[in-house]
Amino acid sequence: MNSPALHTARQAEVSIRADEIETGRLRLRMFSLNDLPPLSLITKDPEVMKYIGAGKPISTEETRSNLVKLVETFKRRGFGRWAVIHKTHNRLIGYCGFTVLDERAGVELAYLLARPFWGKGLATEAARACLRYGFDKLHFDTIAAITRPENTASQRVMEKVGMKYLRRGPHCNMECVHYTISKEEFEFSRELYRLRRAFS
Numbered sequence: 203m204n205s206p207a208l209h210t211a212r213q214a215e216v217s218i219r220a221d222e223i224e225t226g227r228l229r230l231r232m233f234s235l236n237d238l239p240p241l242s243l244i245t246k247d248p249e250v251m252k253y254i255g256a257g258k259p260i261s262t263e264e265t266r267s268n269l270v271k272l273v274e275t276f277k278r279r280g281f282g283r284w285a286v287i288h289k290t291h292n293r294l295i296g297y298c299g300f301t302v303l304d305e306r307a308g309v310e311l312a313y314l315l316a317r318p319f320w321g322k323g324l325a326t327e328a329a330r331a332c333l334r335y336g337f338d339k340l341h342f343d344t345i346a347a348i349t350r351p352e353n354t355a356s357q358r359v360m361e362k363v364g365m366k367y368l369r370r371g372p373h374c375n376m377e378c379v380h381y382t383i384s385k386e387e388f389e390f391s392r393e394l395y396r397l398r399r400a401f402s
């Protein structure tokens with residue numbers, strides 16, 4: 203726990219203010235390094251990790267290193283992936299938000315949830331809120347989403363939030379399908395969407 207990267211992330215943590223997003227069932231807040239145990243439980247599930255990175259579960263150490271980068275990136279860019287908290291269970295169930303893995307693809311929407319929470323419309327709810335925030339507050343013109351062709355659940359989420367299929371092609375050295383949505387195409391829903399400026 204004493205790596206230089208962790209130290210930097212801890213130091214930066216005291217000074218950041220960022221928006222939290224509340225939806226009907228979820229709270230999206232900034233990650234902190236305290237989220238490692240519940241996040242690591244999720245990233246150890248082979249089904250969850252089937253289409254992420256190398257397609258395999260990752261160790262607690264790898265999750266720790268990813269979490270440090272995630273916290274630092276959010277602070278540097280002012281946006282990133284939020285921790286997704288289920289309000290009723292009051293627990294971390296995954297992440298949703300923005301990443302830039304390849305400058306050519308632009309800003310990408312990314313999401314991942316723990317398996318017990320699949321199939322309830324929660325990724326769609328989180329993704330819609332993030333898109334709204336991305337267009338409204340971050341002033342993105344377009345937002346991309348990219349996944350493996352076999353990841354049909356993820357593509358279904360993209361379709362449900364109004365994203366359009368663009369093409370099939372490589373991304374980060376893997377064959378993927380690319381979806382996109384512009385600010386003009388995005389339809390605001392009447393679902394609960396509340397912002398709160400919070401220290402994190």
Ligand SMILES: CC(C)(COP(=O)(O)OP(=O)(O)OC[C@H]1O[C@@H](n2cnc3c(N)ncnc32)[C@H](O)[C@@H]1OP(=O)(O)O)[C@@H](O)C(=O)NCCC(=O)NCCS
Pocket residue numbers: 249250251253254312313314315316319320321322323324325326327348349350353354355356358359
């Ligand atoms: C992708 C993921 C986030 C979806 O989360 P979720 O909360 O279950 O998504 P939702 O319930 O909002 O919507 C899922 C949709 O996919 C559909 N679906 C689920 N599994 C499916 C499958 N195998 N084939 C086709 N459709 C499928 C659901 O029926 C639902 O569509 P519907 O509302 O029209 O019925 C979740 O499966 C996950 O975390 N997977 C592992 C991480 C991952 O792959 N992330 C995406 C990386 S790009």
